[in-house]
Amino acid sequence: MARTTASFRCTECGWTTLKWAGRCGECQAWGTVVEAAEQTGITRALKPVAVSDERVARPITAITAPEVEHQPSGIHEFDRVLGGGIVPGATILLSGEPGVGKSTLLLEVASKAAQGGQRVLYVSAEESVNQVRMRAQRTDALHDNLYLAAETDLATIIGQVDQVQPQLLIVDSVQTVSSSLNDGLAGQPGQVREVASTLIRVAKDRGLPLLLVGHVTKDGTIAGPRVLEHLVDVVCQFEGDRQTALRFIRAHKNRFGPTDEVGCFEMTGDGIAEVADPSGLFMSRGSAPVSGTCVTISVEGRRALPVEVQALIVKSSAPQPRRVTNGVDSSRVAMLLAVLERRAGMKLSENDVYVSTVGGIRLTEPGADLAIALAIASAYSDKSFPGTLAAVGEISLAGEIRPVSHAKQRASEARRLGFTTLVDSNSAHLRDAMRTAFATAETVQADVPQF
Numbered sequence: 151m152a153r154t155t156a157s158f159r160c161t162e163c164g165w166t167t168l169k170w171a172g173r174c175g176e177c178q179a180w181g182t183v184v185e186a187a188e189q190t191g192i193t194r195a196l197k198p199v200a201v202s203d204e205r206v207a208r209p210i211t212a213i214t215a216p217e218v219e220h221q222p223s224g225i226h227e228f229d230r231v232l233g234g235g236i237v238p239g240a241t242i243l244l245s246g247e248p249g250v251g252k253s254t255l256l257l258e259v260a261s262k263a264a265q266g267g268q269r270v271l272y273v274s275a276e277e278s279v280n281q282v283r284m285r286a287q288r289t290d291a292l293h294d295n296l297y298l299a300a301e302t303d304l305a306t307i308i309g310q311v312d313q314v315q316p317q318l319l320i321v322d323s324v325q326t327v328s329s330s331l332n333d334g335l336a337g338q339p340g341q342v343r344e345v346a347s348t349l350i351r352v353a354k355d356r357g358l359p360l361l362l363v364g365h366v367t368k369d370g371t372i373a374g375p376r377v378l379e380h381l382v383d384v385v386c387q388f389e390g391d392r393q394t395a396l397r398f399i400r401a402h403k404n405r406f407g408p409t410d411e412v413g414c415f416e417m418t419g420d421g422i423a424e425v426a427d428p429s430g431l432f433m434s435r436g437s438a439p440v441s442g443t444c445v446t447i448s449v450e451g452r453r454a455l456p457v458e459v460q461a462l463i464v465k466s467s468a469p470q471p472r473r474v475t476n477g478v479d480s481s482r483v484a485m486l487l488a489v490l491e492r493r494a495g496m497k498l499s500e501n502d503v504y505v506s507t508v509g510g511i512r513l514t515e516p517g518a519d520l521a522i523a524l525a526i527a528s529a530y531s532d533k534s535f536p537g538t539l540a541a542v543g544e545i546s547l548a549g550e551i552r553p554v555s556h557a558k559q560r561a562s563e564a565r566r567l568g569f570t571t572l573v574d575s576n577s578a579h580l581r582d583a584m585r586t587a588f589a590t591a592e593t594v595q596a597d598v599p600q601f
Contacts, residue, residue, distance in 0.1 A: 157185075157186055158170050158171070158183050158184065158185055158186060159183070159184060159186040159339075160174040160176060160177065160179065160182045160183050160339075161182045161183075161184060161338050161339065162174060162177050162179045162182045162339070162367070162373070162374075163176045163177040163179075163339065163374075163375060163376060164339035164340075164343075164375040164376070164377070165177065165183075166186070167183070170183060170185070171183050177367075177371075218237055218406050219237065219238065220232070220233060220234035220235030220236065220237055220406070220407075221235045221236050221237070221238065221359075222234070222235040223235055223236055223259050223262055223263065224259070224262025224263065224265070224266060225255075225258060225259060225262060225424060226424060226426070227399070227413035227414055227415060227424045227425070227426070228255070228259065228399065228413055230411050230412075230413050231386060231399050231400065231401045231404075231411045231412065231413045232384060232386075232401070232404070232406070232407055233401075233404060233406050233407015233408060233411075234407060236318075236359045236361075237359070237383070237406045238357045238358070238359055239353055239354050239356075239357040239358065239359065240353075240359055240360070240383040240384060240405075240406060241349075241350045241353055241360045241361075241362065241381070241382040241383050241384070242359070242360070242361050242362065242382065242383065242384040242386060243324075243362045243364050243372070243378070243379065243382040243384065243385050243386065244256065244361065244362070244363055244364065244386045244388060244399075245363075245364035245365070245366050245372045245385070245386070245387055245388065246366065246387060246388030246389065246390075247366055247370075247392075248365075249392050250388050250389070250390050250392065250397065251388065251390070251397055251415070251417055251422055252322075252363050252388050253274075253277075253282075253285070253322055253363065254285065254289065254417070254421055254422050255388065255399075255415070255422050256272075256320050256322065256361055256363065257272065257282070257285060257286055257289065257291050257421075258289065258291060258421060258422055259320075259361065260272050260291070260296055260318065260320055261286070261289075261290075261291035261292075261293060261296060263295075263317070263318045264293035264294075264295035264296040265293055265295075267295070268295065268316075268317040268318055269295050269297070269314065269315065269316045269317050269318075270295060270296050270297065270316055270317070270318045270319075270320070271297045271299065271310060271311060271314045271316035271318070271319050271320070272296060272297065272298050272299070272320045272322070273299050273300075273301055273307050273310065273319070273320065273321045273322065274298065274299070274300050274322050275300070275301060275302045275321065275322060275323060275326040275327050276322060276323060276326050277300065277322075278300050279298045279299070279300045282298050282300075283298065288420065288421065289420060289421030289422075290420065290421070291421070297314050297316065301327075302326060302327055302328060302336065303327070303328065303329075303330070304327055304328065304329040304330075304344075304345050304348060304349075305329070305330065307321065307327065307349075308348070308352060311352065311356075311358075316358065317358070317359075318358070318359050318361070319349075319353065319358055319359070319360050319361070320360075320361045320363075321349060321360070321361070321362050321363065322363040323362070323363035323364060323365055324342060324345055324346055324349075324362045324363065324364055324374075324378070325337040325342055325364065325365045325373055325374060327341075327345045328341050328345070329341060329344045329345055329348065331344060332344040337365075337373070337374070339374055339375040342373075342374035342375060342378055343374075343375050343377055343378070346362070346378050346381050346382070347381060349362070350381055350382065362382065364378070372385075379403065382403075383403075383404075383405045383406065384401060384403060384404050384405065384406070385401065385402045385403040385404075386399055386400065386401050386402070387399070387400050387401075387402055390417075390510075391510050393510070394509070394510035395416045395417045395418065396414070396415075396416060396417075396425075396428075396431060396509060396510055396511070397414070397415040397416065397417060397422070398412055398413065398414060398415075398450070399412070399413040399415065400412055400413075400451070408452075410451045410452055411451040411452055411453075412450040412451035412452075412453055414426075414428045414453075428455060429455060429456055429563075429567060431509045431511075432455060432456065432457040432458060432507065432508050432509035432511050433445065433456055433457070433458045433508055433509075434458055434460075434508055439534035439535060439536055439537055440534055441528045441529055441531070441532045441533055441534040442460055442461045442462055442463070442525055442526075442528050442529030442534075443458055443459070443460050443461075443525055443528065443534070443535070444458070444459050444521045444522075444524040444525040444528060444535060444539070444540075444541055444587075445457065445458050445459070445521065445539070445540045445541070445569070446459060446513070446517065446518045446520070446521030446522075446540060446541055446542055447517075447540055447542050447560040447561075447563055447564050447569075447572075448511075448513055448515060448517065448518060449515065449517070449555070449556045449559065449560065454556070454559050454560050454562075454563035455511070455563075456540065456563070456564070456567055456569075457507055457508070457509075457511055457513060457518070457521075458507070458508040459478070459505065459506075459507055459508075459513070459518065459521045459522050459525045460505070460506050460507070460508065460525060461503065461504065461505050461506075461522070461525040461526045461528070461529040462503075462504040462529055463498070463501045463502070463503055463504075463526065463529045463530050464501060464502050465500070465501060465502075466500055466501055466502045468502075471499065471500060471501055471502050471503070472502040472503070472504075473487070473502075473503050474502075474503070474504045474505075475504075475505045475506070476505070476506040476507065477506055477507030477510065477511060477512050477513060478505055478506075478507060478512070478513050478518070478522060479513075479514065482516075482519070482522075483503070483505050483522060485547070486519060486522055486523050486526070486545060487503060487526070489523070489545055489547060489549055489580065490523055490526060490527065490580075492549075493548070493549030493579075493580055493581070494527070494549070494580055494581060494584065496526075496527065496530050498526075498530070501530075503526065505522060505525070505526070515554070516544040516545075516552075516554065517542050517543065517544060517554035517555075517560075518542075519543060519544050519545040520541040520542060520543035520544070520545060520551060520573065520574070520580075520583060521540070521541040521542070523545055523580065523583075523584075524541050524573070524583070524584065524587050527584055527587075527588075531588075533588060533591050534591065535587055535588075535590065535591055536571075536590055536591065538568065538569055538570040538571055538590075539569065539570075539571045539572075539573065539587060539590055540564050540569040540571070540572050540573070541572070541573040541574070541583070541587065542554060542557075542560050542572065542573075542574045543573070543574050543575050543577075543583070545580060549579055549580040549581070550578065550579060550580070551574070551575045551577050551578060551579065551580060551582075551583055552575060553574070553575040554574075554575070557574070557575075560572075561574075571586075571587075571590050573586050573587050
């Protein structure tokens with residue numbers, strides 16, 4: 151018989167400790183460690199079990215694996231991220247911030263599957279069937295093959311699956327469903343683990359594709375125990391600013407496909423729409439060149455996108471000049487400002503500097519360094535670059551231009567979009583890149599600033 155000892159468990163991530171702590175040692179959350187009882191020690195030895203001939207270990211070369219069949223969901227951008235479609239029996243976890251459009255996207259997936267002849271069961275544990283029906287009517291997702299149920303009890307959901315016999319199951323969301331076999335409220339680590347493991351087991355036994363909606367914490371991670379991400383086959387993150395209509399979906403884990411693809415969507419009044427070619431979404435629509443702007447070719451997954459970086463420099467009246475960024479990393483901009491001042495002789499310490507991207511996209515890769523630096527130099531000198539110039543490159547602290555990944559893909563996309571001048575690592579130093587960029591400006595050579 152096992153004995154019990156007092157222990158403490160974090161209600162957010164499931165971390166355990168023998169002593170109480172005010173702050174979780176795993177997720178760093180405050181006030182989430184509570185007392186729990188944990189079984190420790192085993193009084194009898196574990197006996198080995200005889201393995202049948204069907205389950206005996208064999209050489210990996212003697213095992214034939216069936217081909218993974220992807221069933222298209224009807225939404226090309228979603229299929230792109232999944233690796234071609236939804237695999238029967240697979241469990242897909244879709245997470246994202248509240249209001250970003252997770253339920254709208256999955257309702258669109260359910261509608262496409264129903265129109266394709268599949269029987270779909272959509273279980274909403276957060277909204278009533280009337281609320282889901284109203285959204286479906288607004289997005290034109292009504293179909294006789296789409297079944298709705300508003301349930302929060304796990305056993306009742308499994309009963310609905312037995313009754314409907316669906317070919318696609320959607321549960322929105324896993325943190326709001328509870329099981330009577332586990333103590334605690336819905337959303338606690340034990341409940342999330344029990345609900346997820348039971349639904350995944352049902353999906354695997356029946357070859358039923360399962361789509362789960364997951365909540366996120368305030369720092370953007372998936373709420374509940376970390377084991378939830380290990381149990382599922384695919385983990386997708388739905389990203390986007392609620393102030394803009396653009397949405398991105400990325401796969402952080404995919405057992406049936408790549409994890410470097412990105413799907414692009416746009417929220418509209420009629421629901422969610424695919425954006426097959428988002429090339430023009432992240433550039434300004436002005437025809438005349440404006441100082442303080444430069445275009446870079448960013449790579450999101452396997453997709454190359456032109457992104458316009460804008461900079462504004464004004465004389466500061468405060469003792470500490472302001473550094474305001476939007477869509478770019480503030481620490482990266484601070485480093486580039488130091489490099490520009492030290493390596494290019496630009497006196498920026500007495501000016502307020504504002505740097506932003508167009509369209510709400512966020513640039514995180516170092517390949518955007520050169521475009522940010524050129525946009526700041528353009529704003530500093532009040533000289534504009536032509537609309538046919540783009541810049542790609544990483545800048546070191548020594549002012550060197552370093553090459554970036556996917557260089558051929560970026561150059562090919564730049565040529566396709568009409569950029570005739572690409573400033574990149576062919577310029578060995580930041581000064582050389584700036585001379586090349588300003589030499590293409592629509593000014594006489596005497597007006598080109600010297601750095």
